[in-house]
Amino acid sequence: MANTDYGYIRVSTREQNEARQKLALRAFGIPEQNIYLDKQSGKDFDRPQYQALLRRIKKDDVLYVKSIDRLGRNYDEILAQWRYLTKDREVDIVVLDMPLLDTRRGKDLMGTFLGDIVLQVLSFVAENERSNIRQRQAEGIAAAKARGVRLGRPPKPLPKSFFLAVERWKKGELSGKQAAEACSMPVSSFYYRAKKQEKEKPL
Numbered sequence: 001m002a003n004t005d006y007g008y009i010r011v012s013t014r015e016q017n018e019a020r021q022k023l024a025l026r027a028f029g030i031p032e033q034n035i036y037l038d039k040q041s042g043k044d045f046d047r048p049q050y051q052a053l054l055r056r057i058k059k060d061d062v063l064y065v066k067s068i069d070r071l072g073r074n075y076d077e078i079l080a081q082w083r084y085l086t087k088d089r090e091v092d093i094v095v096l097d098m099p100l101l102d103t104r105r106g107k108d109l110m111g112t113f114l115g116d117i118v119l120q121v122l123s124f125v126a127e128n129e130r131s132n133i134r135q136r137q138a139e140g141i142a143a144a145k146a147r148g149v150r151l152g153r154p155p156k157p158l159p160k161s162f163f164l165a166v167e168r169w170k171k172g173e174l175s176g177k178q179a180a181e182a183c184s185m186p187v188s189s190f191y192y193r194a195k196k197q198e199k200e201k202p203l
Contacts, residue, residue, distance in 0.1 A: 005030045005034060007035040008063060008065050009025070009036070009065075010037070010050075012039070037049055064096060066096050066097060067098070075124050092104045161182055161183050166179065169194070
């Protein structure tokens with residue numbers, strides 16, 4: 001039986017670059033029905049379309065991916081999955097961005113050895129870059145906070161009835177729950193904003 005070509009695409013929910021990956025796969029003649037797409041993180045392999053691909057792909061079939069980090073970004077997981085596909089399932093893998101990562105070539109001992117080295121290096125680089133991105137984000141957030149930049153969504157404007165409700169609550173005329181209901185606010189939000197307002201009052 002002839003082997004079948006498959007393509008796998010993964011994008012996170014924040015990025016929309018599946019078109020670029022899809023064009024690259026189509027250029028290799030992979031039919032649309034054989035291209036599987038997941039829109040979620042690459043932190044593990046519990047992805048619906050990837051699992052559907054595994055149920056369909058068989059020995060001697062070829063799996064194409066645009067780059068190694070489309071499989072995932074965790075060094076150990078990528079290596080484990082690569083070995084599972086190539087050794088246990090006997091599937092060939094082609095990484096379009098890295099011609100050396102093409103298991104159809106160099107099936108002798110030296111070819112396999114070189115391919116494994118390249119895979120380990122690239123998997124490490126992918127994971128390292130992910131760690132660097134997280135670190136840069138954390139540093140950026142810390143620097144912004146140091147400059148007094150407020151992060152996150154701005155708080156909702158307070159209703160006009162809020163300040164009167166706070167005064168009546170402080171005087172004991174209303175319970176916290178009643179005051180919150182008068183402002184159409186959750187009780188926890190009422191307490192938080194009331195305490196915040198008290199702290200921000202000028203001396």
